[in-house]
Amino acid sequence: MEFDVGARLRAIREMHGLSQRELAKRAGVSNASVSLIEQNRSSPSVGSLKKVLDGIPMSLADFFSMEQAPREQVFFRAEDLTVISDGAIRYAQVGRDPEARALQILHEQYQPGADTGQNMLRHAAEEGGVVLRGRLEVTVGDQRRILGPGDAYYFNSRLPHRFRTVGEEICEVVSACTPPSF
Amino acid sequence: MEFDVGARLRAIREMHGLSQRELAKRAGVSNASVSLIEQNRSSPSVGSLKKVLDGIPMSLADFFSMEQAPREQVFFRAEDLTVISDGAIRYAQVGRDPEARALQILHEQYQPGADTGQNMLRHAAEEGGVVLRGRLEVTVGDQRRILGPGDAYYFNSRLPHRFRTVGEEICEVVSACTPPSF
DNA sequence: TAAACCTGTTGAATATATTGAACAGGTAAG
DNA sequence: CTTACCTGTTCAATATATTCAACAGGTTTA
Incomplete structure (x- = not known):
């Protein structure tokens, strides 16, 4: 996956109605620097990129989490949520392409006795959720x-974790995870 | 907002069980470079930072947007969700410190006729949600x-957006937003 | 007891980014 | 027309990042 730093900086700068010199002045760098970066004739250090972005202002995170313009699907009827796994646990995902999104939102249904298993889950992310119905051991x-x-939960997904239903009622949860885990 | 590139790279590298030399080899840079970056004795160009991250692998966006420190409180009883606004729209937030988290998860309740207002909302983020009860015009x-x-929705929060209930039923939603918007 | 192989760090040489000043083109006012 | 002030680009000088090789400490093997 390529990331065109120059084009992105230029687009953002123009979107904010700033000239190279004006931005350079606010950021405390030379206009030449801005010009060279935008042409991809130099690859800025993250330090100087941060200085430049402070002049806009915009965070490094926002800079690199690229927003693609094209019209995406916004609304999802209950029946066209993407069902990801359909055993004892059913995950209905909002949106089809998790790797293109910052957020994975799931409407989860656990059958009585459902369990994510003894070997705990781990991944580099943060996740949380709200229980709607039934009882869930986290x-x-x-x-x-x-x-x-x-009730609700929130944790860093690097910590080993596990979900398990208790009782005889079906358990329902809406959860979110960033970045998506599958 | 400070961003400690060195500490972050070290944390990520160690989390993946890689030595400086191993990572350097995969990334096609020198081990000295990795060492200096981790000590913040040099500020890498985004080009070389990208090379290093490719050796993990991890995207620049993830590098800059993910949370660093593990969180302490994991579980939240329904009654100690943080109620953020309590007019016609009630937001019950999972977790107390949105600015320290990657994810803002809300259990929302709209009274009949509730509306986020004519002037559309905009912020740099992505958000989505699932409707539990009632009818919501998005x-x-x-x-x-x-x-x-x-039913559900998902969109880039830079697009102007608005929520409004229709009908006489209370409307309930679980939503998620990254990064948090308030 | 090395000797061999890790780990992360450092110094001097080299490659690269950044600067300040000059350049070329466009527009508006006198 | 000239003068002034924008725009973005380019050049040579300088500051900085990156490399190669060596170093110091720890662990394992013989």
């Missing part, structure tokens, strides 16, 4: 808790 | 749709 690191309707 | 850019229970 284990994160060395912490464990049983959550009911309206 | 406007994004030039698109508009009425969603019911189980």
Whole structure:
């Protein structure tokens, strides 16, 4: 995946109605620097890129999380959520292409006895969710808790974690994860 | 907002169980370079930072947007979700410190007739949600749709957007936004 | 007891980014 | 027309990042 720093900087600068010199002045760098970066004739250090972006202002994170313009699908009827796994746990995903999005939102349904398994999950992300119905046992690191309707959780996905239903009721959850984990 | 490139790179590298030399080899740079970057004794060009991250692999966007420190509180009882606004629209937020998190998860309740207002919202983020109950009119850019229970939405928050209930039923939504918008 | 192989760090040479000043073109006012 | 002030680009000088090779410490193998 290529990332065109120059083109992106130019687009952002123009979108904010700034000239190279004006931006350079606000950022405390030379106009030549801005020009060369925009032409991709130099690859700025993250330090100087940060200085330039401070003149806009925009965070490095926003700069690199590219917003693609084309009209994307915004609305999803309940029946056309993408069902990802359909065993004891059913994940209905909002949107089709998780790798292109910052956020993975799932409407989850656990059958009674459903369990993500003994070997704990781990991935580089953050996730959280709200329980709508039923009772869910959530284990994160060395912490464990049983959550009911309206209760919620939030943790760093690097910590080993596990979900398991308790009781005989179907359990329903809406969860979110950034970046998407599958 | 400070961003500690060195510390972040070191944390990520160690999390992936790589030595400086191993990462340097995969990335096609010198181990000295990795060492100096991690000590913040040099500020890498985005080109070389990208090369280094390719050796992990990880995108620039992920590098700059992901959270660094693990979080302490994981579980939230329904009654200790943080209620953010309590007029016609009630936002119950999972977690207390949105600016320290990658993800803002809200359990929202709209009273009949509730509306986020004529002046459309805009912010640099991505957001989505699932409707649990009631009917919600969602406007994004030039698109508009009425969603019911189980329906969902997802869009880039830079597009002007607005939420409005229709009908006499209370409307309930679980939404997520990255990065948090308030 | 090395000797061999890791780890991360450092110094001097080299490649690259950044600067300040000059350049070329466009527009507006006198 | 000239003068002034924009725009973005380019050149040579300089500051900075990156490399190669050596160093110091730790762990394993013989």
